[in-house]
Amino acid sequence: MAEWFVAKAAELPEGDRRIVVAGKDEVGVFHHGGAYYAYSNYCVHSGGPACEGVLINKVVDLIDADRTYQGQTFSDEVHFVCPWHGYEFELATGRCVGDRRLKLKKYQVVRRGDDIYVVT
């Protein structure tokens, strides 16, 4: 196991992220909603930079009690999107939204004083 320096906490504000080259791995480190998340930067689809795309909330269909369709909205669930082809992943878990059997490797993020590290 090794710890890789990500950033000073003050330099990784809420909503920001970093890509850490950790030996042969690349890890995307997100600071979002007061928490840190870290995932492999290699998409489960074709190896694209999965952590380098947009963050966007999950789209949901609005279906009424009578089962009629009433439009769409965004839910509170945050996704990050591989910019190559649009594969979406849950920020909280790294699971692939289109096939929840697939997920990105998750890494632990630790804070030591003012420093943020990712553990591989």
Next chain:
Amino acid sequence: MDTVPSEVRKLNFDDYSTAKHLEHAAAQARARNFQDFLIVDVDAHHYENESYKEVFQYIESPVIRHDVIDSSQRPGRSAMINASVGNQNLGGRITRANLRRLQKVPADGRHRDIAMTLEWMDAMGVDYACMFPTPMLFLGLHPQVEIEVALCRAYNRWLCERILAVEPRLVSMLYIPFNDPEAAYKTVKDFGDCKGVVGFMVTSPRYRPVHDNAYMKTYALLEEMGKPISFHAAYSWEDRALQMTNRFISVHSLGFMWFNMIHMTNWVVNGLPERFPKLKVLWIESGLTWAYSLMQRLDHSYMMRTSDCPSLRRKPSEYMREMYFSSQPMEKPDDPSILEATFRMINAETQLLWSSDYPHWDFDLPGVIYDLPFLSETAKRNILGANAARVFGLDAKVVKRIP
């Protein structure tokens, strides 16, 4: 636990570099030794609308040129060129679509189109790419046939003079203005010998049947020249049947098969493979499952209805198996034996040509072919480059520079 120095990158959405965007593709290309063999992309795109100012200068009719240039100054409003409704870039999720305008290219005199294209080709490990337009894929639906003819000719002239004549790694199957059969014939006549023209392409969304007698002299000319004809798929949300779909995934999934299934059916049932036995026919961007399905459907009915297609001397699938197919967007069923059967069905080792469709949203890397466990190394190299080199008559020399 060891603490080790790390390389950390900040993400910057105010900057864009194709090489950076495709860094993982280049790593894949290096890991798979793509530098060692030829890779040809038979379906790649540029955004010709980014060069419209140049293209429009090639419009020969002074009236159409004036009107098109005038209308282009009011984007989003009534225009002379038809556009397609559709959320191709997933609401901004495909970031390169918007960020590519930020790309800086070397000030070495090369056309921006060439510089940007060579950059992604090198990253993927592609030696030669067959370029096609993007918005003009829908030009076959333009209500004014003379606009299709005028723009097609202007685009072809621009492409030949400004791109193909300059950059030997770029080739094209030129757009045929299929809604005007005489103009289609003239296009093949006028451009068939231009540098980098390796064939001719019909955009599939349109409503002219391929078996119309008016096209026979064009097919004969192509056959005589040894140049392939291709049908490049696209969708149309204005098609009566596809109008019933309400999401882009639906119109795209169906539309990119729909028009090619119709053209293929007409092509085979009317005996065109018997009339033009040496004409090479290539079907582009419909994936593979449509051919697998249509072969079985037509064969099944053919045995009961041979009188509907008396020109045929063999089953429809036997003719289809002698045609060529581009690979993208290559379906990947969970059960790989289904894909393996599809490859057998179309004689993939000799008839399948890899394509990326880059930079469009559903592009494929060469790895979609190279990583298939059921293909031999020879079959992989055929599909990735050797088949296309044979069909297009390309020099098989490896010229890329993978970063």
